[in-house]
Amino acid sequence: MIVDVLTGGVRGGTAILYAALGETIAERAGVINLGTEGSMLTGALAAYAITAETGSPWAGVLAGAAAGGLLALVHAVMVLGRAANQLATGLVVLFLGLGLTSMFGAAYVGRAISPFQPYPVPLLADIPWLGPIFFQHDPLVYGSYLLAPAIWWLLYRSRVGLTIRGAGERGEVLTAYGHSPQLVRYLAVVTGGLLAGVGGAHLSTAYATAWFENMTAGRGFIAVALVIFAAWHPLRAVGGAYLFGAALALSPALQARGLGFNQFALDALPYLVTIAALVLLGRRRSNAAPEGLSRVFELTPAK
Amino acid sequence: MTAVAAPVDSATALLSVRNLTCRFGAVVANDGVDFDVAPGEVHAVLGENGAGKSTLMKLIYGVYRPDAGELRVDGVPAAIDSPAAARAAGIGMVFQDLRLIPAFTVTENIALALPGRGVRFQRRALSARIAEQARRYGLPVHPDALVAHLSIGERQRVEILKVLMAGARLLILDEPTSVLAPQEVDALFAAVRALRANGLSIVIITHKLAEARAIADRVTVLRGGRVVLRNADPAAHTDAELVEAMVGRSVPGLAGHRQPPGPQVAPVVRLRGVDVTGDRGAPALRAIDLDLRPGELVGVAGVAGSGQRELCEVILGERRVAAGSVHIRDVAVHGRPRQALAAGAVGVPEDPLTDAVVPGLTVTEHLALADLGAVRRGLGIDWRAVAADAARREERAGLRMAAGDRVVAELSGGNVQRVLLTRALGAPATVVVAAYPSRGLDIATTRRTQELLLEQRDAGAAVLVVSEDLDELLAISDRIAVLHNGELAGIVTPATTDRYAIGQLMLGGDQAAGGSGSAAAGGSDLR
């Protein structure tokens, strides 16, 4: 059963992981996007729809990324171009995503697609325990294995990463040396949306292989909280994402074995764990926040 | 009087500035400044606050554009219209507010400043280069250390390395020692000498005589935006001459027609052994013993950053003491503004926009904050009483405040200050703590503000005024406390002193003679 749960954790956590990695980039640049949930949702729909129309889930993933990125662009324009409150705008963008996906997604409810198939990695998939848990998934999961270290490398080992993190800490210093922190932030936010869209795509074309309204059910919010929980570090987000994936997978697994843990208590577990983690690590985490982001959290809403 | 020694040929000078003028509205920050830096020299630019030193350096570094005059590098006229252009010309500047990202390592900070090649940021190679340059110039830093963990002195070294590695031949250091401990100053100077030995030129902006003497080959003194002493050899001038160049002579202040209350009058405000930590963790005040008596006005003089702000905050309960005690009327003030306010203290803040202006609130609403308890009526606020009180204050203060329904955040700086002054000074108080009250005000309002402070004093309040205008302090104070580096350098009376003597205390000229310790010149009987 443990294997089942862990396998489910990896599978279920992948969507969250993509979104969290994307949001890590955005928040490192100093912008928090509560609309990540919306980007995931639009990504899920776009991927499902394009897969249904073209028969290719890969085309679907591209569409999903584009959709997620476009929605995030709205957020970026509002927050960076019009100096709107970041947290409020994120929720409004979420609503936009909810409405758009509802509007354009009705036609796809119940419609079948040819989804991503699991592709067991030769040799590795046969390793006892680790095999099923990590190496018998669809390609997007494998993609996420590569993505997390890639983003780590991007943020900490590349010149671009320096400008991203610099934009999130002290944009003025960037300006003093000829970079444009605003441009960096735009790109970071849109990239975050792109990745959230891919996460949504995984949800609809690989995990649930279905589309229905509001299918992300708060995963985007968990991703945002996860970023804070992971102290804005891409590799730590991996553990958290799989943890939540496992929590989501736990309930069906227990039910299948006839064990009577209350389903709703388990459903609430990820959120409780997140809050507990934020509380316990509270002060240290808020110290680890990029300076620019701390200012967002301190700033008060408009009068 | 302008004394010129050893004129430097602008063709051989590394940097040469002629007739540079820069205006900000009505203020002439630099007026026809001539300035040279030779290759391989350390040149100190001395002057009081507001003398125009920083402006001159920012003109050279391309942050500002001059209204008139020319600038030559290596004898060739140079159009330096941006910091990037200055850097390209080999000029580098280390600002007082270090342009560093605390969350980054030393290497990352320097990488950000250097033009880059390629996708990868060559961390190890850069770290090695940094370590090598650090060794060469005696600026020990650990390339992989987080800047946030470095002391100010170490951060400064990083800035200098950053500037060097960007290819500077001329380094400008803006008040580098103002935040350093004496040993760190020695280390810095050793590094400066190493740089000079390598053919680089260093310009140091400072107000500290002793250090200028210790390190500079030549000295230029600015006062009021003009060059008063040019390319002088510091060894050829006495302290007295240099101080006079910086602050000028003035007719000694008229003896006050009042006697300050003597030591037998019980003080209203008592500070004993007060240590205060500043925002950045460095000590801002050290072992301050100070009494304020009812019916006296104590002025506070000192160069910016000597601890004046922290002194005001500590009395008003806005900052905790790290050691010692603060009492207002025998009530201990523990870092809670409510306590100070309840004891009858009012303040005029140094930075109105951050500390006192509430966006969205009107003038009348700001005035209500003066004493909310008094205008409470049931659950609400008696706005009529507030308006009446405001009118009374306005009449008392006579400062022509904006209309009651204007939103304060939309007013100009001077008008904001008028509102805050009316609020603080328009009704009798026990203790008045005013930080730079005349800043940004026109002459008439400034005069009226000074009169208000004196009226408060005459009515029995203990008044503390921090100001950068020595003339103002001499005119209105009963006693003047001089802060230097967080310590009380001395307490003097206007009748027995002049700008020059105060200048000495402010600038630590006395300390140069080798004596350390606070309250040296003033004597403890004036406490």
Place this chain on the structure above:
Amino acid sequence: MTDTLVRPAPEQAKIVDNRAKMWPRVVVAVLAAPVIFGAFAAVKGVDPLAMYADMAMSLVDPTQAQTVLVRASVLVLAALAVAVPARAGLLNVGGEGQIVIGAVCAAGVGLVTDQRLPGPVVLTLMVVAAMVGGAAWAGIAAGLRLTVKVNEAITTLLMNFIAIDIMLLLIYDPWKDASGFGQPASRPLEDTARLPLFVPGGTLNTGIVVAGIALVAIWWLMSRTGWGFRLRVVGGNPEAARRAGLRVGTLLVTSMLVGGALAGLAGLVHFAGTEFKLRPGMTANFGYVGFLASWLALHRPLRVALAALLLAAIAMTGDSLQIDANLPAASVNVLMAIVLLVVLGFTRRSNK
């Protein structure tokens, strides 16, 4: 002196909107939204004009109009729950969860007493329970903000999901109505304990009176009491408030408690006025739409009423969209979002 007075240009350009220009902009904003939404509808093959005509007709219908008012009552309370903390500078995104907890507490009290005590007594007890529950739920987030500095936007958001799970947990087991069909739900509330109707047979209940009273009360609280004034000072400049001797921490916590209580009240109105039982999905995004309404109204109590009416009307027309234009009801979220985006982006006053 010039060195200290001259400051380098700030990194971002400040966007200062002249107050006088604000109202025309709001009007343009509210008009631009339907145009954009109409464009989306057209893409779906729906005639925008016909769609708007149908939407307008649906509002005129008396039954529908009543439903709009009923929904607006809940929305007003939910919006006020966001507005009060917002004036103090706090972001309360937890309206949804606080509404749920309010409904749960009300139901808890109501289901225990409604067959034993007279109706008005039960109602009163439920009101108190709902407000206390909502306030406590919000208070947790406020406490966390003050003690461990966790931002309240994140905690209230996460707590929404926990609240819903608590309700589901109760509905599915301890409180499950054994005689119910279909979806699990709690036993319906006795008739006597429900919010009375204005017109028997209609749908408009006295919840609108509750909302109205709350609206006036909050308006009075914010503009006529010392507490409201001090709240505004904290929301404007917490440092200035501290230096003026205000108790900033206490004010922040009390603002969240008031907000939570209002949301709890919204839960009660919805439960005892429309639903009468707890069922999955009962809160139907009231919390989030209330959040939108508060921002639309820039957190001013009286404008909140208009914003709530507007959004309730838009939400109502969602049903007509479903029937007449064959668009899913949730499509109205697009319209709401666009209105909000335009307002948020183009009608801010001074910048900090």
